[in-house]
Amino acid sequence: MDAQKKLRIYFTGVGGQGSLTATALLARTALFAGVDVVAGEVHGMAQRGGVVESVLLLGGWRSPKLEYGEADVILGFEPLETLRGLPYLRKGGVVFSSSDAMPPVGVALGLERYPDMEEIKAKIAEVASESHFLPCRELGAKAGAVQAGNTVLLAAVCASGILPFGVDVFEEALKRFLPAKLQPANLQALEYGRSYFA
Amino acid sequence: MSNPLLEGKADECHLLLGNEAIVRGALEAGVHIVTCYPGTPSSEVPDTFRRIGGTGRQYLMQYSVNEKVAMEVACGASLAGAKALVTMKHVGLNVAADPLFTATYTGLPGGLVILSADDPGFHSSQNEQDNRNYARAASLPCFEPCSAQEAKDMTKEAFRVARLLQQPVLLRTTTRVNHMRGAVRFGALPEEKEPLVAFERNPLRFVPVPAVAKLRHMALEQNMAKARELAEESVFTREHVPASAPRAGIIVSGVSRNYVCDALQTGQWEEKVRVLELGMTWPLPEQRILSFLNSCDKVLIVEENDPLLEKDVRAMAQKAGCATAIAGKGGVLTIQGEYSTPLLMQAIADFLGEPHEKPQVQAPAQLPKRPPNLCAGCSHRAVYYAARQIFGDEAVYSSDIGCYTLGMLPPLRCADFLFCMGSSISAGSGFAMLAKRQVVGFIGDSTFFHSGMTGLANALFNRMDIIVVILDNGTTAMTGHQPNPGMLQDQLGELCQHLDIESIVRGIGVTQVKKVHAFNLKSVEKALQEFKDMQGVRVLIAEEPCALYARRSLHRGGSRVAVVVDQGEATKRCIDGFACPAFCRKDGAYAVDPTLCTGCGLCLQVAPTGFKLVKRA
Numbered sequence A: 001m002d003a004q005k006k007l008r009i010y011f012t013g014v015g016g017q018g019s020l021t022a023t024a025l026l027a028r029t030a031l032f033a034g035v036d037v038v039a040g041e042v043h044g045m046a047q048r049g050g051v052v053e054s055v056l057l058l059g060g061w062r063s064p065k066l067e068y069g070e071a072d073v074i075l076g077f078e079p080l081e082t083l084r085g086l087p088y089l090r091k092g093g094v095v096f097s098s099s100d101a102m103p104p105v106g107v108a109l110g111l112e113r114y115p116d117m118e119e120i121k122a123k124i125a126e127v128a129s130e131s132h133f134l135p136c137r138e139l140g141a142k143a144g145a146v147q148a149g150n151t152v153l154l155a156a157v158c159a160s161g162i163l164p165f166g167v168d169v170f171e172e173a174l175k176r177f178l179p180a181k182l183q184p185a186n187l188q189a190l191e192y193g194r195s196y197f198a
Numbered sequence B: 001m002s003n004p005l006l007e008g009k010a011d012e013c014h015l016l017l018g019n020e021a022i023v024r025g026a027l028e029a030g031v032h033i034v035t036c037y038p039g040t041p042s043s044e045v046p047d048t049f050r051r052i053g054g055t056g057r058q059y060l061m062q063y064s065v066n067e068k069v070a071m072e073v074a075c076g077a078s079l080a081g082a083k084a085l086v087t088m089k090h091v092g093l094n095v096a097a098d099p100l101f102t103a104t105y106t107g108l109p110g111g112l113v114i115l116s117a118d119d120p121g122f123h124s125s126q127n128e129q130d131n132r133n134y135a136r137a138a139s140l141p142c143f144e145p146c147s148a149q150e151a152k153d154m155t156k157e158a159f160r161v162a163r164l165l166q167q168p169v170l171l172r173t174t175t176r177v178n179h180m181r182g183a184v185r186f187g188a189l190p191e192e193k194e195p196l197v198a199f200e201r202n203p204l205r206f207v208p209v210p211a212v213a214k215l216r217h218m219a220l221e222q223n224m225a226k227a228r229e230l231a232e233e234s235v236f237t238r239e240h241v242p243a244s245a246p247r248a249g250i251i252v253s254g255v256s257r258n259y260v261c262d263a264l265q266t267g268q269w270e271e272k273v274r275v276l277e278l279g280m281t282w283p284l285p286e287q288r289i290l291s292f293l294n295s296c297d298k299v300l301i302v303e304e305n306d307p308l309l310e311k312d313v314r315a316m317a318q319k320a321g322c323a324t325a326i327a328g329k330g331g332v333l334t335i336q337g338e339y340s341t342p343l344l345m346q347a348i349a350d351f352l353g354e355p356h357e358k359p360q361v362q363a364p365a366q367l368p369k370r371p372p373n374l375c376a377g378c379s380h381r382a383v384y385y386a387a388r389q390i391f392g393d394e395a396v397y398s399s400d401i402g403c404y405t406l407g408m409l410p411p412l413r414c415a416d417f418l419f420c421m422g423s424s425i426s427a428g429s430g431f432a433m434l435a436k437r438q439v440v441g442f443i444g445d446s447t448f449f450h451s452g453m454t455g456l457a458n459a460l461f462n463r464m465d466i467i468v469v470i471l472d473n474g475t476t477a478m479t480g481h482q483p484n485p486g487m488l489q490d491q492l493g494e495l496c497q498h499l500d501i502e503s504i505v506r507g508i509g510v511t512q513v514k515k516v517h518a519f520n521l522k523s524v525e526k527a528l529q530e531f532k533d534m535q536g537v538r539v540l541i542a543e544e545p546c547a548l549y550a551r552r553s554l555h556r557g558g559s560r561v562a563v564v565v566d567q568g569e570a571t572k573r574c575i576d577g578f579a580c581p582a583f584c585r586k587d588g589a590y591a592v593d594p595t596l597c598t599g600c601g602l603c604l605q606v607a608p609t610g611f612k613l614v615k616r617a
Helices: A019-032 A079-088 A117-127 A136-143 A146-159 A167-177 A180-196 B018-028 B044-053 B067-079 B090-095 B097-106 B132-138 B148-165 B210-233 B256-267 B286-294 B308-320 B341-352 B379-391 B403-408 B423-435 B445-461 B501-508 B521-532 B547-552 B569-578 B602-606
Strands: A007-014 A037-041 A051-058 A071-076 A089-098 A130-134 B013-017 B033-036 B060-063 B084-089 B112-118 B169-174 B180-185 B237-240 B248-253 B274-278 B280-282 B298-302 B325-327 B396-398 B439-444 B466-472 B512-517 B537-543 B560-564 B583-586 B589-592 B611-615
Touching: A007 A019, A007 A079, A019 A037, A019 A051, A019 A146, A019 A167, A019 B013, A019 B180, A051 A079, A071 A079, A071 A146, A079 A089, A079 A117, A089 A117, A089 A146, A117 A130, A130 A146, A130 A180, A136 A146, A136 A180, A146 A167, A146 A180, A167 A180, B013 B018, B013 B148, B018 B044, B018 B148, B018 B169, B018 B180, B033 B044, B033 B067, B044 B060, B044 B084, B060 B067, B067 B084, B067 B090, B067 B097, B067 B112, B084 B090, B090 B097, B090 B112, B097 B132, B097 B210, B112 B148, B132 B169, B132 B280, B132 B308, B148 B169, B148 B180, B148 B210, B210 B237, B210 B280, B210 B286, B237 B286, B248 B256, B248 B286, B248 B308, B248 B341, B256 B274, B256 B298, B256 B341, B274 B286, B286 B308, B298 B308, B298 B341, B308 B325, B379 B403, B379 B439, B379 B466, B379 B521, B379 B537, B379 B569, B379 B602, B396 B423, B403 B439, B423 B439, B423 B445, B423 B466, B439 B445, B445 B466, B445 B501, B445 B537, B466 B501, B466 B521, B501 B512, B501 B537, B512 B521, B521 B537, B521 B602, B569 B589, B569 B602, B602 B611
Parallel strands: A007 A071, A071 A089, A089 A130, B033 B060, B033 B084, B084 B112, B112 B169, B248 B274, B248 B298, B298 B325, B396 B439, B439 B466, B466 B537, B512 B537
Antiparallel strands: A007 A051, A037 A051, A037 B180, B013 B180, B237 B274, B560 B589, B560 B611, B583 B589
């Protein structure tokens, strides 16, 4: 493990999805693995159905905020938000995203058009060196809880080898930090994420 | 269950939110009492104290009705010898400024620390005022952490200074620090709390009639001179001098210390510049700053928002006849919003004359927006819809601070102006007096207790005209469901007493009062219609619990959901005019998203032929 590996991760999702909980969980995992960690969140008004962004910095970065072009990795919990967050990715960065759409109100009412998945993937491929799309909500539901879908994505990024710690450490952290009743669904979700890179 | 904040031992290391780290720092300092009014980004401090300790365990705590009251309670407690912490967001300190500016004269023997959580970048606020101005204006020693570890350490140090000098101390944070997470190495909790400092009756100190205040102003000046010595010696005043001893320097404070550090590393400029980091930022360590200036030919000053440090350093240099070139605001370093690492890279490259390529940034795509919105099942939407039906564009809508400000968005458009907590009533009645137009003011329950009552008394006393709608959802919704006096008694517990809004309104003397259930659209419309033709102060209390609060805390609702049964004109009008976020289109047809619908049934009242309620599958 390279605990000094410097990495900046940008998280994005929709209010209520649990992306801040996911950020905090990965941050605790990093600390547990002995990696320097800083996470940044914004709480408050934006959460009323709006976009929720957060950042996780590994290996000694200090600034709890990212600008466009600074992220090495994007973790998107909703595909439209992944696309919206794309300017944060540095050229050649890596994207992990849910492929399960949650249409915003304008789309739900038929006033605006939600981009096609193929369109989203193509735009992301213009910037990212690799990108991975997982049906997180669907897999979460299959594992026993929609919210466990976030764990699918976290497990996948851990299993990809891009972080300074692997999926086994994440599994250990889940067992240590998650309440017992949430563990079965999340451990199952972790297996779905792990098997993506198996 | 044991909580690491309450029980954690020295040298344990935990990942904490900045606001949780402040809690730990206060506990390590042996805080006796915490008072607050909630407000983003400060709210997790009191909420954490409430969650982990309950009231009365190791410390007392209260949600006060507003920041002025919170400040005065904390000042009183500190006069009684306690270590007191009072927390608020930046605009809250405006409300609390009155007692503050005199408490610095009397001094507070027990020690008072004031958390002001500023919000550069407007994440959740109506302005981005820089509360370091208060440190200067009121004479407060000031600490500005930039990491979770410092949030803990500086809180503890702030208490030490507050008790040592008997002066209130400002802990000034910004959103990014309050809401960052980082590893925090704990110090020890006190074995036993320090005893209260016994109160000695001394009106010649504590009763600031002019003759007393005049002497106390001198005492304050002396105490601030002592504080300046502490800043000179402070472990939070840090100088980084590279081996090459360069003649260029950066003086930096607050969260920008992180951006400067990351920018220097990224640009590989660490050997080219010396850095003076200021953590205790008032009073300034003048000797340290002057000797730093003298070690440099040019210095760049980096601070978000106002150029306060810059002006002070310029004045210091002028007074000392120091010829070092000083740069500050200008170019990319503006007084607007937040700074960032790329912004500092540009500023430092310009300052050092280093080549720097602007990173290529892809323009954000035009995508469907996801604006914050009133929740599905929010009772405010019902009242706004009713007001639009009765008054349309004829009335002017005076708004206030809370979730309900989101009623400004179309199609409801029920907010035409807003200043601050409580202004819906006072500014609304002032507007009506001159504009000769019907004004409908909307104010929430917690905001009414905060500063709506005085405006209501004033409007009545001065025979003004206004319709005030109190949107009583039974909690402080926007900031996370903190208690307020309007909350139900069984939710408040035995340490607080429920206050009845209607009794208060009538007690003030308002006679034209109606109370309705917000979800009964007909009765809301009827009440507003009757008020429309009347004069003077009219108050409508619209009750209905916040939908999130009802589900999470009251365990109510959700057994039924609405479905669309007709695709006709009535349904379309409801979808366009009521605009509940649960409305959607499915395969080209109108539908209701059952995962969002709370079963409030409002759509049935707006369009009885278009919807029906069914048992949730």
